[in-house]
Amino acid sequence: MTEQQKENKASFLYTLKGVLWAMLGVRRSEGYDEDVSKIKPKQAILMGIFMVIVFIMTLYFVVSFVIGQATG
Secondary structure, three states, X not given: XXXXXXXXXXXXXXXXXXXXXXXXXXXXXXXXXXXXXXXXXXXXXXXXXXXXXXXXXXXXXXXXHHHHHHHX
């Protein structure tokens, strides 16, 4: 792998940050252009699926906790 390819490859945290910004719907055009050049579609799709699962599990546990506290 050449040095240029290493620079253009997005890391896990970089992909996570890009997907989180996309889920919030807040992103500057410069940041979006950089994300498009670094994050591959496969990375974005897998991270998006992962983040949706984490979001649903978080909602489930929060609701379970609140219901458990309300019922005593």
